[in-house]
Amino acid sequence: MDWTAIRLLYLSELRAALRERAVLINGILIPLLMYPLMMWVMFSGILFVTARFESFASRVEIAGLPAEHRGLLERLEEDEGRIEITEVEAQAGTAAAAYREGVENRLLAGELDAALIFETTVDPPGNAEVSLLSNGSSDQSQAARGRLERALSAERSVWLDRIAEQHGLEGAEWQVFDLRSNNLATGRQMGQFLMGMMIPLFFVLMIANGCVYPAIDSTAGERERNTWETTSTLATRRIHVVTAKYLYVATMGLVAGALNAAAMVVSFRSFLGPLLARMGGGGGSGFAFELPLTSLPILFLTAVLLGALIAAAMMILAAFARTFKEGQSMVTPVILLVIFPVVVLNDPSMEFTPALAGIPVVNVVLLLRQAIAGNVLWLQLGITVLANGAAIAACLWLASRILRVEEIATGSFEGNLFQFLRQHWRPAGGKA
Amino acid sequence: MSTVQVEVQDLSKNFFDQSRGEVRAVQEVNFECRSSEIFGLLGANGAGKTTTLRMISTVLQPTAGTARVLGHDVVSDPVEVRRNLGFYSASTALYPRLTARETLTLFARVNKYPAERTRSRVEEMIERFGLGDYAGARIEKLSSGMKQKVSIARTVVHDPPVLIFDEPTVGLDVLNALDLQKAIQELREDGKAILFSTHIMSEAERLCDRIAIIDKGRIRACDDLEGLRAATSQHYLEDIFVHYVTGNDTTG
Numbered sequence: 001m002d003w004t005a006i007r008l009l010y011l012s013e014l015r016a017a018l019r020e021r022a023v024l025i026n027g028i029l030i031p032l033l034m035y036p037l038m039m040w041v042m043f044s045g046i047l048f049v050t051a052r053f054e055s056f057a058s059r060v061e062i063a064g065l066p067a068e069h070r071g072l073l074e075r076l077e078e079d080e081g082r083i084e085i086t087e088v089e090a091q092a093g094t095a096a097a098a099y100r101e102g103v104e105n106r107l108l109a110g111e112l113d114a115a116l117i118f119e120t121t122v123d124p125p126g127n128a129e130v131s132l133l134s135n136g137s138s139d140q141s142q143a144a145r146g147r148l149e150r151a152l153s154a155e156r157s158v159w160l161d162r163i164a165e166q167h168g169l170e171g172a173e174w175q176v177f178d179l180r181s182n183n184l185a186t187g188r189q190m191g192q193f194l195m196g197m198m199i200p201l202f203f204v205l206m207i208a209n210g211c212v213y214p215a216i217d218s219t220a221g222e223r224e225r226n227t228w229e230t231t232s233t234l235a236t237r238r239i240h241v242v243t244a245k246y247l248y249v250a251t252m253g254l255v256a257g258a259l260n261a262a263a264m265v266v267s268f269r270s271f272l273g274p275l276l277a278r279m280g281g282g283g284g285s286g287f288a289f290e291l292p293l294t295s296l297p298i299l300f301l302t303a304v305l306l307g308a309l310i311a312a313a314m315m316i317l318a319a320f321a322r323t324f325k326e327g328q329s330m331v332t333p334v335i336l337l338v339i340f341p342v343v344v345l346n347d348p349s350m351e352f353t354p355a356l357a358g359i360p361v362v363n364v365v366l367l368l369r370q371a372i373a374g375n376v377l378w379l380q381l382g383i384t385v386l387a388n389g390a391a392i393a394a395c396l397w398l399a400s401r402i403l404r405v406e407e408i409a410t411g412s413f414e415g416n417l418f419q420f421l422r423q424h425w426r427p428a429g430g431k432a
Numbered sequence: 433m434s435t436v437q438v439e440v441q442d443l444s445k446n447f448f449d450q451s452r453g454e455v456r457a458v459q460e461v462n463f464e465c466r467s468s469e470i471f472g473l474l475g476a477n478g479a480g481k482t483t484t485l486r487m488i489s490t491v492l493q494p495t496a497g498t499a500r501v502l503g504h505d506v507v508s509d510p511v512e513v514r515r516n517l518g519f520y521s522a523s524t525a526l527y528p529r530l531t532a533r534e535t536l537t538l539f540a541r542v543n544k545y546p547a548e549r550t551r552s553r554v555e556e557m558i559e560r561f562g563l564g565d566y567a568g569a570r571i572e573k574l575s576s577g578m579k580q581k582v583s584i585a586r587t588v589v590h591d592p593p594v595l596i597f598d599e600p601t602v603g604l605d606v607l608n609a610l611d612l613q614k615a616i617q618e619l620r621e622d623g624k625a626i627l628f629s630t631h632i633m634s635e636a637e638r639l640c641d642r643i644a645i646i647d648k649g650r651i652r653a654c655d656d657l658e659g660l661r662a663a664t665s666q667h668y669l670e671d672i673f674v675h676y677v678t679g680n681d682t683t684g
Contacts, residue, residue: 004541005541005542008538008541008542009538009542012527012530012534012538015529015530015534016527016529016530017529019529019570020529225525225527225528226523226524226525227524227525227526227527229486229491229519229521229523229524230524230525230526230527232490232491233489233490233491233514233517233518233519233524234514234539234542234543235511235512235514235515235542235543235544235590236511236514236542237510237511406492406493410491410492412447414450
């Protein structure tokens with residue numbers, strides 16, 4: 001192998017690519033900025049909505065509040081945000097029906113956000129049938145209803161505890177199930193679980209996205225710009241030119257994947273962690289998004305394996321394209337093909353067995369998920385490397401066979417991979 | 433003393449075309465080109481000039497026959513052939529996102545010009561072709577005249593003994609075409625063996641030491657201008673060309 005020529009051509013491809021806006025956007029900016037931006041937008045959006053709700057003054061009317069439950073008013077005022085409470089006397093008979101109708105009309109007209117009507121009291125004293133009225137088509141009314149429900153629930157718990165205590169009863173004796181939930185996972189483990197579900201999907205997608213433009217640019221792009229003939233006259237073997245191009249495409253995929261993973265971890269820590277903590281996720285300890293150190297070499301290895309495999313597959317298909325547009329339509333199936341197993345595997349119960357380690361792409365995703373969770377399964381790791389290595393070698397062998405054919409190299413072949421295989425690999429007396 | 437640098441023997445090329453079937457683009461072509469010589473391939477569009485030159489430059493593989501550059505066979509030793517020749521054609525574009533200097537360095541290095549002398553050679557080419565002010569600019573930003581100069585510079589930067597110019601003046605204005613012709617003449621004076629294809633009679637008449645008239649993939653005649661005149665009793669190259677291609681005497 002003429003490694004000097006390969007290195008020179010590879011560096012030229014990289015230099016030229018880094019001067020191309022489309023490569024910079026798809027291969028570097030999107031992987032790097034997409035998640036911080038997406039999470040920042042999500043974080044800001046949720047904060048904005050929360051702040052908006054907090055600025056509302058919920059207009060609530062309470063009718064016939066029994067003396068035993070005056071504490072309900074305090075609970076409502078303790079809840080977040082402002083509240084305007086109007087108390088009215090209990091109504092009876094036809095007055096009660098007319099009152100209720102009036103309340104409904106005011107709710108529908110938006111003059112009132114929610115109403116709580118204590119209709120009848122039943123034994124023992126303090127017990128009552130209560131109607132909670134709201135308008136489901138109004139955000140403000142929904143928020144007021146939520147506040148009333150929370151206050152009622154708290155008031156009921158306190159009331160029942162007090163009654164139970166008076167009767168000498170505790171917890172499960174009167175509640176059937178006295179549930180005390182306890183999440184044993186640490187915040188770090190919770191964070192790793194969430195990252196294990198999300199990172200592989202976006203990681204594969206970004207590597208494929210990072211390979212697309214370079215794969216088309218270095219094959220169909222050369223034909224479209226008429227530089228293929230110029231390259232063909234260089235004093236090196238065609239296989240060296242193809243190797244340099246392949247390394248360039250794989251590098252761009254690797255860079256996109258690595259940048260994406262780094263950006264995702266930073267985004268999780270800076271935006272998703274605080275957001276989940278604010279929303280009460282992650283239990284008492286909250287989420288901690290930290291990658292175990294042992295996962296970093298595996299993350300790098302998976303990026304190399306995926307970049308190398310996707311680049312090889314894309315270059316095989318893009319080799320048939322004569323224009324950029326043709327290249328795009330030929331390469332798109334590769335993205336779908338690599339994304340499909342990742343979506344299917346997004347089931348946390350999926351076990352990483354040695355058999356699954358033999359399936360390219362699938363094995364890389366499962367290996368990555370295990371690594372993020374802090375587990376390294378050495379047997380599966382070895383099978384993954386071998387299986388992907390074999391798939392990459394097969395793709396490169398096919399690519400070199402294809403590009404050796406003159407009509408493909410010169411761009412005069414009219415067709416795609418399947419037509420090519422039909423014409424050149426006939427079972428008997430084929431031209432291969 | 434000039435030596436044979438390019439030998440072409442019974443060179444043929446067939447293509448398969450879906451609508452026309454098997455097309456015989458070049459048929460049993462024979463010629464040779466010596467150092468300090470401009471050898472012209474004169475033919476109409478589609479006569480087989482470009483296909484012949486592409487086979488010699490190893491871009492295409494011959495269906496039959498052989499071609500050698502400095503004794504290296506185009507099929508069995510294509511890398512050595514490419515190392516010893518520079519190929520220029522109107523359809524070989526430059527890499528738009530590299531600068532002129534980067535392009536020349538890449539071609540010198542990949543074409544095995546000694547690494548320690550590459551920098552000075554590149555600067556020499558920049559000086560010789562008047563690229564100084566634009567050497568650091570990306571090719572895509574250059575005018576077509578400047579691009580053409582960079583193209584010639586990248587063709588000769590590794591100092592090959594054989595040069596191929598395939599219809600090099602197509603699409604150029606008169607002044608740029610004359611500049612290019614002057615550069616080709618200077619390269620002949622440097623001792624290069626030059627294969628030059630054209631369909632422009634005046635260009636062939638002005639530049640070529642010997643001319644092969646090619647038609648429908650076959651060489652109809654091959655000699656210097658005086659020899660062609662003597663063989664056809666025609667003075668003008670245009671009349672000589674018509675004589676061989678149509679078999680008609682245009683002078684009446």
